[in-house]
Amino acid sequence: MTAHPGKGGELAAVLLRVAERLYGFPGCEIYLISQDAGNPDTVYVTEVWQDEASAQAALAAPSRADGPDPADVLALLSSPPHRTDLTVLGGVGTPPADGKA
Template identity: 35%
Template sequence: MHSSARNLPRCLREFVRGSPDRHRAAHFLLPTFAAAQGTAMCGLVTRFKAQPGRREALVSLLLADVDGMPGCRSYVVAEGPADADTIWITEVWQDEAAHKAALQRPAVKASITAAMPLIASFGRQRETRVVGGYGLGERRGYAKEDTGE
């Protein structure tokens, strides 16, 4: 059983123990109870528009150097399928302090500065309190060599 599963209520510990994939069950349930321990993950969902015809360049910039951000559990850049200029970013951070610290990193500041001329407008940013989900226990990155490109 995952070592942190001891923090779960007894009935859920038994569920994890009896699950065929104990680690996946623990990773799914543990973030749900992190909030009760005062360590809630925070999430951000942001929509914005690239300058006309500049979305591909902006996406490339947003995906550059995303590895190695301490406290980042998930960082997803997605294109809006109905609009050639819309971009969505969904982020999950260990906590709000980790996100604020990332914004102070020189590489992040440089990326933001480089991205600004490519952004036409910002939509509303939504903050969320992340309570769980698949993939949050271990951050996996995308690499071109994984696809054979």
Template identity: 50%
Template structure:
């Protein structure tokens, strides 16, 4: 069964990449308890001092949408706004499967 996937690059305020990445890792830890979240991974690249990439896989788009309505998610987003200068490339995907995905 296809799943809902997202891949996106957040651009941190200069000098705040590690702080933004830490916040997103907190979000990943919180996602452990979200119904329908199968993967929430945070990535950085050595040659991109301001970029933080996030990969998400959800049971379906409705599960992702429901997570955005949680007060804890809204609070994380509010905290993150001061650390985000912009957004790079982002894609919504149909995730077909792969290692680690049920």
């Protein structure tokens, strides 16, 4: 995601508040917020979900009164977010692709 100039820190802060809401959310395995070291107005969200239904449930969950709203994120963006869907095959921090521990 690319924030309006000078708003990368604010965007990252809002996304970190989203991440707090997802602790313990069913199906959320990773929700990682990163900021580009060379361009702090670029913020990355890396998400790993057990399945698409879990990800959609998180999007459909009602916003908390004390939490950020999707509109809070969108207002900080200078362009629409870029999304890349991947199939996780494995690695450190993820369950094995075959489901065996």
